[in-house]
Amino acid sequence: MASVYDRFLKQRLSRRRLLAGAGGAAMGTAGLVLLGCGDGGGNGGNGGNGGVTPIAGTPTEASLPRSGGTLTFGSTTSTVFGVDPQTEIALGLLIFPRVYGYLIHQNPRDDTVFFDQAANLETPTESEYIFTIRDDVRYQAVTFPDQPDVGARNVEARDVVATIRRLLANPLVSLPKTLFTEILEEPEARDPRTVYMQTRMPYVYTFEGLGSIFSVIIPEELTDLNVVENLNFGGVGSGPYIVESVNGQEEIRIRKNPDYFRKPVPYVDNMVFRVIPDTGTIEANFRSQAIDAFSPSDALQAERVAQFTSGGHEAIVTESPNLAYVSFGMDVTQPPFNNIKAREAISLAIDREELIEKITFGTGAILGPVNQHLRDGFWALPEDELRRAYGMDLPKEERLQKARDLMIEAGVEGANIELKYPQLTNISAAAVLVQQQLQAVGFQVSLVGESLILWFIQTLRQGNFHATLHAHLPYETPNIPTRYFHSKGVPSTESWHHYANPDVDALIERHWGEFDENVRRATLLELQRLILAEHGPMLNLYTGKNRAAYWSYLKDWKRELPGSMQQYVYDNWLDT
């Protein structure tokens, strides 16, 4: 526990340093879940950890920030639900940390924790957390139609309690609920400025839950709403921006909060998040500067966009590893997947290099059960070990022959596989390639494409598949990636792959309580070796790169901040 607490102190120092300078903060180009169009996961992803490489132009550092202007961000994400900070999983989540305040947030690169509305945190035991809330943070002085007036009052402990209560009670909440599964005990407001929280067990991912972008603080008055009339069209927060208008599947506008407690930020007066589903249209609009920034969908588009210049400005394109990834999931209760040799044959038959070459245009990478882009590979197995496990050290023909031999041993030559996949451009392409690769060793593969939403609710959630390609979200810790192999699965109720291995379960549960990072790492590596030897139920295939393009007049658009971190900083500005 000591090490975690040390990090707080260290981080609070650096936070202060960060805010003292004019720069030090940036705005993310992509959100946590369904955003952007990086080529790792089909849903795209956020900037990963690790290095950000400018592939064109020179990112200019801040001189003197200038106030004003409208920043327009284009996104190909066509699914927009709204801006309810607990239920939205698409474009709307870009505005959560900009509109609402939060107690803390966590840097996925090194698991350090930043304070926002929390002034102090005490941890008397490994499962108790006592937050003290700042006394100078006020809610925005606005009221939205059909919502009670909050009255620009101070943020209080009861708001935190009400927020978490809403999160746990609301049937529309999806991902965040999983992050809170082990933090079941309801928080308690000891006085207006003190919140007491207790986790069900010592749990290393508490901060992932409390510090996720879904864990922003909603005023108590607004948490009482009927779930259908939710906060999708706006809500009062305490962040630097106020919701101006929400036009689902089209655009979201936010405007500057003049009373924000950290002056002088924010500098940009208005921000527009615009949906432009077609990759060609978004490129043309970036070229004409109708939008100021977007995420190119692949390496080729990034290369094109990098050539753009207009009106004395140049396009800057950066590339960073993606936290999202793609895997091949199997129902291990059904033949041929109930035979470990058949699973190994599949793992050998899939040509990960071809997938990387043709889908990420050579910019992607293979991965083990945990993405090596997390914390610069701290939690991941070394690449040569992965290559051996996937048979990539063998010549192609030898690898395929080994797969065929295993199929004969398992007696599954010519077995049928029904492969479902969500109809996202990259995933559809991957499905076609995987089908060809499996057929090359003698499986019979039929493809079933489904719209993303149907794939979510009918195929994945109900574990209703023989095999499926899985477009993963950009998870920020090994928590959810490893839960896929637990017999209770990601939602802590059931495994979508119908997989149960007590040894795997034990290792996963053990690492939840290991606060010493090196001990936890050893457990995670042991767990991953065990999973690799099982060849299932989910074979991780590849992860890619995430790209951002913006015009040089957009200053302090700091891409080096990893993952959702980019969304918590507000001092980018327009030099026009």
Add this chain to the structure above:
Amino acid sequence: MAIDDTALEFQMDARPRTPVWRLLARLAWRNPLGVLGAVIILVLAFVALFADFVAPYSPSSTEFKAFIGPSGDHLFGTDNLGRDVFSRVVHGARISLGVGVISVSIGSAAGAAIGIVSGYFGGRLDNLMQRTGEIIMAFPALILLLIIVSILGPSIQNVVIAISLGVIPGVQRIVRGAVLSEKQNQYVEAARALGAGNLHIMARHILPNVLALIIILATLLLGFAILIEAGLSFLQLGVPPPNPSWGADLSGEARTYFPDPPGAWWMAIFPGLAISITVLGFNLLGDTLRDILDPRLRGRL
């Protein structure tokens, strides 16, 4: 085109004075566009039937490098997954024509049956059929088919079902109109006087007389069916991958990879040309058939 007296001669005299081949030659000479349509369709039918021999490679094999431009090895280049576009266009003919022919056959047969029965009997059943048909026709076909496919799920079989359903109301309406006027003819009266049953009259007397109409309709509808299939596949609700479908091959990727790099214009051009030429063939042939077999229909179809 003026009323073709060759055609009249052909129709009116069961035992032509001149040999059939010469009549056909004369017909062809007078309808060069129809011949062009027939040639297009014959070539396409040949390509579709012998796709395995015409196409140099498998349409779904991803063995090549991505984005090779048109060349001797790859006439139409390769796509983003390294598949041979020419082989995909060739095999696409099989899917397009197959879906078109099967769905139009089913749809026209069902539509004709409904049209004949409701036109022949008339009355309340007929009235109900007409009202239902009107309402379905008032609804945009593409939107209706999108709903149907989203109920059934995308697969070749379901696309065929959906298009067949879409074809029925139109065929039913036109066939019924023709049956109404056939019914007035004396031969129907005569047959009935001779004690022929309803089924017999419909099958033996009315059907042969509206058959020409149904054939013309089906030819014209084939073009429509192929366009609809392409449209559904373009919207990713039609023929699922990895089946080569011209419409699906034009969506998404074809547009994404058009600009340079990679400048793969061939992905967006060749499948589109294939659709256009095929539909053109059916339209030319259908038009000509209509002029030859039943010039009176010109205003109505």
Add this chain to the structure above:
Amino acid sequence: MQTYILRRVLNLIPVLFLISLGVFVLLRLVPADLAEIHAGLYGTEQDIEQLREQFGLDKPMLVTLAWPWEGEFAWPWEGKFWHTQYFEWLGSALQGDLGESAFPNKPQGVTAELLDRLPVTAELLILTLIFTIAFGIPIGIISAVWQNSPVDYLMRGGSILGLSVPAFWLATLVILIPSLIWSYAPPLGYVAFFDDPWANLRQFVPPALILSAGSAAVVMRLARSSLLEVLRNDYIRTARAKGLRERTVLFRHALKNSLIPVLTILSLQVATLLGGTVIIELVFDLRGIGLLTFLAILQRDYPVVQGVALYIAFIFVIVNLTVDIAYAWLDPRIRYG
């Protein structure tokens, strides 16, 4: 004339009702309902049940059918019998409230969403119809007047081509090629005609032209053959025999009569064009009702699809009325028939 129009309106009401009912029932056959979609990836069965209740999906679909000894039993004259998904939707629809979208786009619900997008699709449709008529009818007349001349062959060849090229392919090329050569970008967002006519037309003319290619071809072919047929009539021969100038014969006598079948086909083309707007709006990124429909079908957003169905039925009614009135104007016999 008024009674004629009134009679036609009354005839069209059942059509509205039946379309809304038909679509409602069809949509209930779609796998996965609103509650399941809303419950998301991690929702439990309990969550789904709770949402079903909230959306009213636990109610019967059309009428309350139950045995007399069951709790939910009701007679048709009791209100409860009609407290069903369809009739409750219909009741509020009649008051102008089409309900809430599954994916909240507008705080005011589906009605506002449709009204907001209506100008885009309406302008697209009207421009398309203008192009259809402006190209179809004159070319049809020219083709008929110079029958079997090279001009006629050219026009007819062109019209068959127009029928054969898929609109989405044409649209793709029209967007891609200029964007490569002149770095043209279709304008973002909808610009109302009265705000900036030039920007508005730049936005709408290309898609309308592409969409009108097919329908103009249909209209041209029909106008041609219809005029040819009229020109063969005795009264035209008489008029010519009287020594009237060809132009007078054509425009005074022949044209008006030949337009009646053209009107019929135009009214049928409206349904085809409405379907066409789905693809065209998608390709041109026009935020109209076509794109809304496509996304709603894809996302199983029934309240929106139901609203769209009603809107299509309304257009059908308006088009039919216009055509009826035009018939009556073209052919006075109809009014009293």
